[in-house]
């Protein structure tokens with residue numbers, strides 16, 4: 464495995480115009496400074512950063528009412544402005560008082576002694592550290608997973624249960640399997656528990672691969688080979704089963720600034736189906752986990768699996784399992800309505816020739 468560099472929040476550096484800010488300083492002045500394109504450095508407590516962030520939110524809400532700004536530009540504005548609230552890190556710890564301890568600072572910035580990060584990035588690091596430390600118990604797995612910073616992990620489990628039911632109910636050879644887009648490893652661990660002998664798992668996100676190297680060591684697993692890169696990377700192994708839990712939402716825009724665990728570009732599925740065909744044994748099974756979220760949110764968009772079946776003619780449908788998504792408790796009414804109708808899908812395809 465080559466030395467892979469982790470993705471991490473960008474260090475804020477260079478000649479910056481900065482206002483030093485403490486709890487009892489003027490909040491309005493700090494907002495003005497942010498709006499003028501300058502930075503605000505939090506000096507005293509971590510909670511002062513939260514206070515300023517809330518004030519910024521309230522200000523933008525007020526401004527939106529005045530100007531009827533579009534929802535989208537408002538969000539971009541908040542993102543841009545909030546990232547100008549910064550905190551100093553000294554010897555891998557936050558300088559402010561009453562700050563959470565975030566282990567990622569030491570892991571991701573080993574060479575940096577003094578630097579600054581944006582407050583929202585620090586919040587992201589903090590919550591990722593808590594998930595990583597506590598771990599997540601996944602139904603169907605005998606152990607917790609510990610997702611590495613920046614790698615995808617499931618927070619709803621219907622598709623995992625569906626995959627487990629599928630593996631239990633279907634007879635297949637279990638010599639070789641491929642998990643495309645391993646994330647924090649859930650599907651690979653399921654394959655392992657169901658007796659697959661040789662598993663290859665890929666991801667184009669370096670952090671997913673770095674995290675998985677750690678997980679495999681911790682769990683003492685030696686039959687999962689990790690591949691860093693696009694789709695099947697350099698694997699030409701013929702597989703009994705290929706599984707892909709792809710991103711579920713389409714985007715026409717620039718994919719580079721988006722999370723490719725969530726959004727796909729239209730070329731992803733055709734490339735995947737083409738490459739998978741060459742790597743599937745004649746009686747192998749190609750399993751995709753998907754959702755009707757696409758139809759609910761983009762009614763005019765073609766379903767990429769249905770499209771392949773209709774036009775590609777390389778595969779035939781072997782099975783389609785569905786499971787409704789359980790309702791989340793704390794959602795807005797609009798989201799709740801959508802959730803109520805949300806269904807996860809497991810598509811199993813076989814080669815047509």
Ligand SMILES: C[S@@+](CC[C@H](N)C(=O)[O-])C[C@H]1O[C@@H](n2cnc3c(N)ncnc32)[C@H](O)[C@@H]1O
Nearest residue numbers: 615644645646666667668693694708709723724
């Ligand atoms: C929805 S997540 C699923 C992660 C994991 N398999 C699970 O079910 O929890 C999709 C994963 O696919 C990866 N991915 C997306 N496009 C990819 C590509 N072209 N090549 C390799 N991995 C890709 C993402 O980085 C992400 O980890």
